Amino acid sequence: MIALTAAEIAEITNGRLAAEPGTTPGSVVTDSREATAGSLYVAKPGETADGHDFVGAAFERGAVLALVEHDVADDAGRNYPAVVVEDAVLALGALAAEAVRRIRARREAGGARLTVIGITGSAGKTTTKDLLAGILGAGGGTDGSAEGRSEGKTVAPQGSYNGEVGVPLTVFKAGYDTRYLVIEMGATGVGHIRYLADMVRPDIGVVLGVGSAHAGEFGGVENIAIAKGELVEALGAGGTAVLNLDDPRVAAMADRTAATVLGYTSLPARDGRPDRVGGECVRADGVELNTGGHPEFELLLPGGTDPYHVESRLIGAHHVGNLLAAAAAAHAAGIPGAQIAAALSAQAAASRWRMERTERADGVTIINDAYNANPESMRAALRTLADLGRGRRTWAVLGAMLELGPDSIREHMAVGTQVVRLNISRLVVVGREARSLFVSAVNEGSWGDECVFAETADEAYELLQAQLAPGDLVLFKSSNSIGLRHLGDRIAWPPQATGTAAEGSAL
Template sequence: MIAFTAAEIAEITHGRLAADPGLTPGSVVTDSREATAGSLYVAKPGEAADGHDFVAAAFDRGAVLALVQHDVADGAGQLYPAVVVEDSVLAMGALAAEAVRRIRARRADAGQSFTVIGITGSAGKTTTKDLLAGILAGHGETVSPQGSYNGEVGVPLTVFKAGFDTRYLVIEMGATGIGHIRYLAELVRPDIGVVLGVGTAHAGEFGGVENIAVAKGELVEALPAEGTAVLNLDDARVSAMASRTRATVLGFSAQPDKAGESAPVLAEDVELSAGGNPEFELRLPGGDRHHVASQLIGAHHVANLLAAAGAAHAAGIPGEQIAASLSAQSAASRWRMERTERPDGVTIINDAYNANPESMRAALRTLADLGRGRRTWAVLGAMLELGEDSIREHTAVGTQVVRLNISRLLVIGREARALYVSAVNEGSWGDECLFAETVDEAYEILRSALEPGDLVLFKSSNSIGLRHLGDRIALPATATEGSPLP
């Protein structure tokens, strides 16, 4: 972490200093439980809890300074050392922006490179981020987000992990409205921007897919003229972003027959292994070709692999090293097509970290591809934040399950009932199509109905919690019966 004194923090954030000016925190946390000796604790208001209520807990764990929106006193009336600001989250952003500026300046003065890469898209951000970080780590100190840290809090926390020895800073950028990515891009000033796709995730919050395209394109608008925009040419809305950037455009495509020479980064001769892992010939600018045999599961990951390859190429990594790294990496983040083989022969694919119509369709196609000759289960929960499109999109998924000939469908929760109804209407009934009101009810159904050889997919939006159900079902059959679900 770049060290800031309390006085510098107050100056950068336009805050009021209520602490020793020379106090210098060594880390930044927003969760009091993560505070350690020397931490700066950022107290941010939240929907469920106010971080100011946990200042004492943070100091008990070793925090030495707080970033707060009002003074906080201990039980004896003594104020905790703090910098008082109008908005603690925006203040975090200001600190992050200054950290990036200092790293870039110090490394430039030393004749060293520093490359910031931003990644956005409606699906695949975390997988692409993990793949790219894996490639870059072999060529210099690389900092990338923990999990899916991609918002106005997560991006600064990622930046705070970087220091003067950082060569590559990979930033995942999410948004729930127009202007969000512009704000994040202003903080980190990316040199390379990757746009994966424009889907219907958060369509309800954005007010439509076209507004999502506007928001995602804010990343390429922020790139400098000497930068590179890595764009998915298989998505028309992303391809159109080429006109919104002054940077060099590097297109990628998994459809070489359609893209032709317009996409210098291509996947040719794509095949799936028996385990559902994509293999292809990676073509890079200049005709450079290398074989990639990915350990990820599902054809939909080809786009993520290409995006990571394009960004790595833009960062100057040789093609043979890009391909070798992509072939060596497995999923680095949990609950993304995570495969578990139970001792009794049941296979679990837990892809329930998040869900939108595009990722749901991709996961179901993978289930159908992998399940030939086996009994397949789709255990599905709601896709949230779809707005007025929710019923239509859930109905479409239910129809797809039946048309893919998936053996069993288990739908969980009232929010997803349209999915169940559409599957029944499409011709799936009886024990082929089941509905459970709760995760606990679904667990009991699966516990009694699963048989050796079954292949089970779990998929839902994060807050539905099916990822935890998938973990519970993935435990060995000898696990204690009746133990509570996570």
């Protein structure tokens, strides 16, 4: 974190300095348990707890300043050193915006650059972010400066820090030596991405897709398209908009940006999709899955260079789009093609519960893709299960896809139908929110013990423990709050396997 004095923090946030700290904060936390010596603790109100109740705990752990919405006193009646603001979350965003401004200005004054890359989309944000950070972390861009040609520090979010709190926390990890700042941007309504983009001022904006995730919150898919397009609207004429040309709603965003458009597609050149946006294109030619379910293809970059072979360690054909998006963003940042392809081929999944594969000692294979789910990612995961499961007994353990609005029942029924048509051997549906998925599978012709409904994860666990056999391949998939990722972990590492040869790898 760049140094900001308490007085500067008060000025930037239009706050009131309640009590002066003895030292300048060196880090920012929003959880009092994460406070360390020199922290600025942000006391934000939450759904179940108020951060103001933990100001004292933060100071006990070493915090030197708090960002609060009202004065907080210790047991002796003395106010803790704090800046009092109207809205702690908005104040956090203001501090992040100032941090980006200062880093950019300092680096430009020294003849260097800060490149900010924003990534949004209904699915694939975290995987693409991880891939891109891996490419950029292997070396700097070719901006003509000595610093640009050398290794540059890359800062990217931990996990899925992509909202109004997570984005600032990512920014505060950056310093004056940061060359690339990768920002994942999520939203649950129109205007959210605009707010984040105004905060970090991206140079490159990547839009992966417009799906039906959160359609209920947004009020429909068209509103999702409006919201995702806010990222490219925020780009200046000197920026680059990286657009998924295989998604018509994303391709149409070319008309909403002043930036240069760089498309990406896995479709053959004869489809003419790059012509639709009038820009250059990154392509995947000859896509195929190897025996491990990993996509391989020839990467074609603008400029007429020879193709680069990519052999990914990710699982599933649906990751081709994420690989291309990361490649396109890296190309826009000036990274050489050979470096892009080598980094893409070297990386496994960096974040948990994204097609995370575990081989149990007894020969059962677990694929835990239950970090999140929407109709598009659910269909992709099931196709991967079917592809990998040829000659094996396959299990789909599925929970609800949340926030789909009025389309929820229809979308769950479509998934149940797909499970049967893909000839998945066994279906276990967990939780009442997903019961329509179970009903549709039964109606499609899944009978007897081929399709089972479990009210709870514990019930599903007992069933799986009793019936899984060597050679079985099991997929876990649900929305995050349903929690099937934890059920997947319980099955991947059962009690009797503790300390034995159950081996997990995120692929």
